[in-house]
Amino acid sequence: TPPLLPISTPSTSRRAEIPEADTPPRNRLLLATLRPGCETREALARSEAYCRALEVRVAVLETRAHLLEWQRQAADDFAVQHIMRT
Template sequence: MMTALEMVNRRKDRAAVRAEIEVLRRERLAYEQGSIETRHALAMSKAHCRALEARVTVLETEVRRHEWQHQAADDLVVQHIMRTQALEAGVRVDTLENTGSSS
C-alpha cells in the first residue's frame, strides 16, 4: 500500500507533467501561428515580386518603344537635312546658271 505521502508526491508529479504538457501545447500553438504568419508574409512577398517583375517588363517595353521613336525621329532629321542640302545645292546651281547666262 502506498502511503499518503507517496500519493501526494505522485499527484504533484502528475500535476507538474500536466503543467509541462500545457506549456508545450501553448508553445506549439505559438510556433504554428508564427509559421502561418511567415508563410503568409512569404506569399505576399512573392506576389509583390511578381508584380515588380511585370512592371519591369512593361517599363523595358516602353524604353524600347521610346528608343525606336527616337531613332525614327533621328532618321527623319537626317532625311530633312539631306533634302535641305539638296535643295540648297539646287538653288546654288540655278543661281550659278542664271548668273552665267545673264553675263
C-alpha cells in the same frame, strides 16, 4: 537514514473514481492537485500552438513577398517595353 515508507500497490478495480473515504489522507492532496507534468504538457501545447501560428504568419508574408516581386518584375517589363517602343 530513515526507513523507507511502504509502497502501496495500485487498486485492480476498474472504477475510475475512488471515493474520498477510501483514499488514505496522505494521498488525498496528491489526487486533488495538478501534477507538475500536467502544467508542462499544457505549456508545451501552448508553445506548439504559438509555433504553428508563427509558421502560418511566415507563410503569409512569404506569399505576399512573392506577389510583390511578381508585380515589380511586371512593372520592369512594362518599362522595358516602353523604352523599346520609343
